[in-house]
Amino acid sequence: MATVLVQGVQLLLVLLLAPFLTGYVRKVRARLLRHRGPPFLQPYRDLVRLLHKEVVVAESASRLFRVAPYLIFSAVWVAAALVPTYATELAFSGAADLIVIVAMLGTARFFLALAGLDVGTSFGGIGSSREMMIAALAEPALLMIVFTLSLLAGSTQLSTVVAYMSGPDVGVRISLALSLVGLIIVGISECGRIPVDNPATHLELTMVHEAMVLEYSGRHLAMIELAASLKLLLYVSLIAAIFAPWTIAEAGQGVEWYFVGIAGYGAKLAVGGFALAVFETAVAKMRVFRVSQFLGMALMLGLLGTLLLFVSRTL
Amino acid sequence: MTEAFQFDVAHLLAGGLVLVSFMLLYQARMYALLNLFALHAVVLSMSVAWQAYIQGAPHLYVTAVIALGFKGVAIPVALHRIVQQLHIHRAIEPVVGVGPTMLIGIGLVALSIGVVIPVTVATDSLAREDLAFALAVILLGLLMMVSRHNAVSQVIGFMSLENGLVLAATGAKGMPLVIEISVAFSILIAFIVIGIFLFRIRERFDTVDLRAMEDFRGERR
Numbered sequence: 001m002a003t004v005l006v007q008g009v010q011l012l013l014v015l016l017l018a019p020f021l022t023g024y025v026r027k028v029r030a031r032l033l034r035h036r037g038p039p040f041l042q043p044y045r046d047l048v049r050l051l052h053k054e055v056v057v058a059e060s061a062s063r064l065f066r067v068a069p070y071l072i073f074s075a076v077w078v079a080a081a082l083v084p085t086y087a088t089e090l091a092f093s094g095a096a097d098l099i100v101i102v103a104m105l106g107t108a109r110f111f112l113a114l115a116g117l118d119v120g121t122s123f124g125g126i127g128s129s130r131e132m133m134i135a136a137l138a139e140p141a142l143l144m145i146v147f148t149l150s151l152l153a154g155s156t157q158l159s160t161v162v163a164y165m166s167g168p169d170v171g172v173r174i175s176l177a178l179s180l181v182g183l184i185i186v187g188i189s190e191c192g193r194i195p196v197d198n199p200a201t202h203l204e205l206t207m208v209h210e211a212m213v214l215e216y217s218g219r220h221l222a223m224i225e226l227a228a229s230l231k232l233l234l235y236v237s238l239i240a241a242i243f244a245p246w247t248i249a250e251a252g253q254g255v256e257w258y259f260v261g262i263a264g265y266g267a268k269l270a271v272g273g274f275a276l277a278v279f280e281t282a283v284a285k286m287r288v289f290r291v292s293q294f295l296g297m298a299l300m301l302g303l304l305g306t307l308l309l310f311v312s313r314t315l
Numbered sequence: 316m317t318e319a320f321q322f323d324v325a326h327l328l329a330g331g332l333v334l335v336s337f338m339l340l341y342q343a344r345m346y347a348l349l350n351l352f353a354l355h356a357v358v359l360s361m362s363v364a365w366q367a368y369i370q371g372a373p374h375l376y377v378t379a380v381i382a383l384g385f386k387g388v389a390i391p392v393a394l395h396r397i398v399q400q401l402h403i404h405r406a407i408e409p410v411v412g413v414g415p416t417m418l419i420g421i422g423l424v425a426l427s428i429g430v431v432i433p434v435t436v437a438t439d440s441l442a443r444e445d446l447a448f449a450l451a452v453i454l455l456g457l458l459m460m461v462s463r464h465n466a467v468s469q470v471i472g473f474m475s476l477e478n479g480l481v482l483a484a485t486g487a488k489g490m491p492l493v494i495e496i497s498v499a500f501s502i503l504i505a506f507i508v509i510g511i512f513l514f515r516i517r518e519r520f521d522t523v524d525l526r527a528m529e530d531f532r533g534e535r536r
Contacts, residue, residue, distance in 0.1 A: 171323040174330035308330045315440035
């Protein structure tokens with residue numbers, strides 16, 4: 001019973017915090033550029049506004065076009081709810097497998113790319129093909145990192161990984177450092193942040209995510225925007241849960257630990273969002289054809305991490 | 316300090332050396348390459364110093380200082396000056412693309428682990444791991460030498476290869492200091508000779524791109 005409650009709180013928590021994180025990153029970035037920036041609550045207002053607006057659907061759109069936003073949103077939401085944010089004792093904990101999360105994100109991306117192609121405009125096609133090019137490299141890199149982590153922890157189960165990482169026998173391991181850097185690279189490209197894609201631009205030549213969702217409006221667009229925010233939150237929480245698991249309440253601890261966990265989670269999100277904003281202001285957007293090199297680095301780091309781990313394991 | 320912690324730090328430093336070798340392979344800009352080479356030497360000297368500490372072998376500290384002084388400071392500074400004096404074009408062009416080179420590099424690391432680990436069962440785990448990583452660094456240095464056209468980056472490949480030799484030498488217990496010092500000095504001599512050659516090549520062909528020499532010998536198809 002308690003686990004269901006904890007899981008329910010987590011589902012609501014990620015849903016409520018996701019737009020805030022997006023607004024927070026935007027605000028910090030604007031302040032770093034000496035702009036005033038939109039208020040923290042602007043993403044919520046945008047979502048409410050979009051929900052009230054009329055939906056305009058292209059004549060050539062199929063039924064898939066209408067269904068896709070809800071599929072994408074629910075897949076990403078479930079994936080975000082699987083990551084332990086403030087407690088490991090979740091009702092879905094048995095299914096909270098790293099590979100399941102990768103698969104959920106893959107499903108969401110598949111439908112997003114299909115929806116981009118559905119209407120038949122050239123922008124949607126460009127966006128989908130670019131998204132798939134990024135995904136083709138990001139997904140194996142993410143899987144290699146998952147393998148490294150699960151080789152170390154002895155399980156692909158996230159709660160086990162978290163328990164291992166906060167336990168005493170982690171040790172100083174270069175494979176973990178490599179996985180951290182790789183996971184950050186994958187997260188940046190999957191969430192369409194600056195060196196790979198600019199979330200704030202509408203310049204045709206460079207956009208990836210915006211090009212795919214160009215035909216969406218009203219509540220459909222709201223779902224897709226919310227899914228994008230949730231994805232960013234998911235990656236920040238995943239990195240925080242694996243590499244900074246110290247405040248996450250474990251099974252058998254008292255109720256007060258849940259509040260410690262929530263406070264700690266808020267602090268981690270603040271630090272992660274701030275770091276992302278600083279990184280985004282420090283680097284320039286790269287050419288689309290250089291993205292493969294950037295992601296190839298993540299893939300290489302994952303492979304190298306697994307290889308180095310193999311050495312320390314066999315000895 | 317536990318045995319596991321000692322092993323983990325040694326693993327971290329040796330693995331870091333392999334990682335910096337990969338960064339050398341990846342880097343296409345001349346000055347960044349020289350700085351990375353200095354980093355390579357710094358990581359090597361840290362690794363050697365850690366070995367000196369856990370083996371209780373004070374002469375290895377001397378090796379670490381030599382690595383830091385010569386390869387971490389003197390040679391990068393000298394290469395910086397050579398690059399400035401020769402006005403070498405700053406972008407480097409790898410023979411094959413970065414992606415295939417990286418994949419070959421990963422394959423070489425896997426190969427050296429697969430070769431060294433099974434044949435060194437009798438020795439202790441620290442030496443085995445150091446030997447495996449040292450072989451990987453050596454092979455990556457060789458790969459760098461064959462995958463670059465530019466003479467300066469080939470020199471850097473050669474020097475990073477030698478760093479792998481030092482790592483192997485320190486992993487094996489009981490290597491006399493005399494041998495290490497003589498290796499260090501022979502590398503320094505080699506560096507001076509290569510430096511003179513660089514100036515000669517540049518004087519003769521107006522470039523340090525070795526393809527010009529292949530053209531001159533009529534070997535290029």
